Amino acid sequence: MTKPEQVLEAYRAAVYAKDVDALLSLYDEDVCVFDMWGSWSYDGADAWRGMVTNWFASLGTERVVVALEDVQTTLADGLAVIRAFVTYTGVSAEGNTLRAMHNRLTCVLRQQGDGWKIVHEHSSAPADFETGRVILQR
Template sequence: MTMDDPARILGAYAGAVYARDVDALLALYHPNVTVFDMWESWLYDGRDAWRGMVEGWFASLGDERVEVTFEDVRSTVTPDLAVVHAFVTYAGLSAGGERLRAMNNRLSLTLTREDTGWQIVHEHSSAPASFETGKVNLSRPT
């Protein structure tokens, strides 16, 4: 995959998630990726560790799909390294395409330029949590 603009990796990410294509999604990641995901594990160290999470996520969907959209995408690019961050919405869709639910996260990606194009070497997702309750807010204010 060759992409001059590293932010274009977000479109490939959304397409792979919608298709529930584990291999296409993992192809976006460097073999030595470190992922600080919001859910369950403290970190995923390496693409193989991340594969287990992705396979479990996609298997849990049954016949549903996930539509991923990005807002306020920003990037900083050097010849060999790029940082891309955005607000992301994950919307669960029924087999018929009806929106069932949605949640928002903040997503930061660090990309490294490889011979095949940009690859994600670090991913960090987050959402704000209340100081008083510790409850995570998965709805972005409008």
């Protein structure tokens, strides 16, 4: 991939297709992911593969549409930092919206011989101080 932003487009397509291999091809073998669910961190592509495989399997016939807003990219010396607001919308096999949640996403990519690879990903949402509940609607 010639531009870091193309990684996000490939991410969107792989998530919608529930294609574990296509999604994992976007990540460096030594990736570290700070995700919203399940673990404080996923260290390495094998750990991330396990989480992604379980996520996609949990969807059954549903799909997830990924929409990105306010994408900003900073480039420097073979590295790219991308930040965005992301909405994950669960849709039925018929295309009906079932639910949606909003996250903040930051990715650090490194340019490699075979294109840009995600070396760090951080997904988050703010928490309400009084209730401790995560706010998944923007």
